[in-house]
Amino acid sequence: MTATPLKSDRLKHQVPDNLGRFGIYGGKYVPETLMPALAELETAYAKYKVDPEFNEELNGLLKDYVGRANPLYFAERLTQHYARPDGTGAQIYLKREDLNHTGAHKINNALAQALLAIRMGKKRIIAETGAGQHGVATATVCARFGLECIIYMGVQDMERQKLNVFRMRLLGATVQPVTAGTGTLKDATSEAIRDWVTNVENTHYILGSVAGPHPYPMMVRDFHGVIGKETRHQCEEKWGGLPDILLACVGGGSNAMGLFHEFVSEESVRLIGVEAAGESVISGKHAATLTEGRPGVLHGAMSYLLQDTEGQVVEAHSISAGLDYPGVGPEHSYLKDTGRAEYHSVTDKEAVDALCKVSELEGIIPALETAHAFAYLDKLCPQLEGSPRIVINCSGRGDKDVNTIAKYLGNDDL
């Protein structure tokens, strides 16, 4: 097979296929107990995604409750910062998901899944959270609709994201500490899946990323697809064309898929995902799954995975709780292998530096996760010719991270 037909096939074929496969990735690697629930979810999603009443309610709430559409903002001083002496250089725009209610993109998906759960007759909601943004978004929509809400969170993450733990509790959710493993997102996800296996008959699991078994990677991508759709419209309005480059951080990869999906078939648009290199890729203490991992199975899907020579999943490391995950959504693995998207990584230090820079230059404190996307500008901008338009998914705000940053910068007295 030559490269050319593969490329055109890719553009013609919708992924995932009926079995939830993106190429070799995805699938449903779960205990039998969950298979009927996944089938039920698949059927419900297929029904309601084309249901006018469902979409009317969802779109109404996205507008009035979440505050969409959020702006596509021209980051003037950041653009100047990277400008060449002759005035050319990347034109940097931010898709302001940080301005959503609850402060991150996560609510797009949490809200839509809650509406789905209600229609499926499930009154108990569970979710996993790393940075706490998905947990807060889920707790928020559960409060809004009067649903019971249990959030699984690793103990290490509860420590570094104290503010979000308090927010979730204020919203009436039960935050269930997970002590297994390193007490981070991977362990919280495993525990949420175990809860779902046990309570599947009355419980819906609002998975927070484009990960997990089919139909989650597809469904979560579609629910975040509003990010890319708005971006396309806003680009059209601002300059009458497409963006040249899309840039987003990737942990599980939901904000990146939400932005990319609309543009995957637009071959002129360069798609770049940025992973967490932690202390450094060489140190082994990182979360650069697509850069350093190899295909494997975690949490119900086949995808790139950080694992040892025995096929045991290894612990990830990142200063950012939301990126501290040894797996990644299967569609990113597919986009990597087909060459449609490229993935790079930046270290904790580079991310913190970028966070400070964006705060000072734009008056926007991005989340540590989001800061990874910004940090890649240092490497990307010098390589670019002319003045291409870059859209960065400003996926979340950084209020939750001030303690972590202060500690990192040596200000322990905060």
Next chain:
Amino acid sequence: MTIFRMTTTIVSVADRFQELKQQSQCALVPFITAGDPDLETTAKAIQVLAENGADMIELGVPYSDPLADGPTIQAAATRALAKGVKLEDVLAIVKEVSSKVSVPIILFTYYNPIYYRGVESFLELIKDAGVKGLVVPDLPLEEAEVLIEPAKAMGIEVTLLVAPTSSQERIKAISSKSQGFIYLVSVTGVTGMRTAMGTRVNELLVELHQETDKPVGVGFGISSPEQAKQVKEWGAEAVIVGSAFVKRLADGTPELGLKAIGEFCRSLKNAIS
């Protein structure tokens, strides 16, 4: 005194069930996590179980992310991994004990370690060690095809699981594909000790027996001789007990643990004999 049995006589899982059927016996299948508290004790434990009425032994390969397991087996796996237990160590134990016991050994492992090595290489490794059956809890019917056929070609039986949530169509499809026996998960949940058996198990056993001639083993949540007896009376061909063994084996010194599992195994076997 223990009767010494020749290694070459270890039969397949299906054949073992056939023998038991002729004797109108319900099989007892204890589960232990390999490498907990240590590999030496695992080897001894297999012998102790075989001497005390175990008809087959399910041996858990420790895994970092055991999604289908409750706290007891998770903790055992974590301890074993912390000691550096690897698949090759587990298989060395299987090879070692197969000269001393005649019970078929069924390996319980999650899919990623299989996929990482490659299905064919993995199967060759376990076949060489003398493993007879394979249970992969995160490989449902739809994903299991890649394993079932190559395993069959090598004489390894891949047993699939049926859950209380499985529909009739799924039960039918799983029954036809499952090798050796059908593993009926008795609870909607993960592994671990429970005090009561859902009556759904009874209904499912009836459903399964209408569907297939293959033996059915009931597991997840069985922790007492009374429960084992109940499950046998409902018509199960095998009773699978895991966490209750793992907990006893890990309690106190290895010697005490081995003594405890021997006695427990005997009490379970008596309850279903």
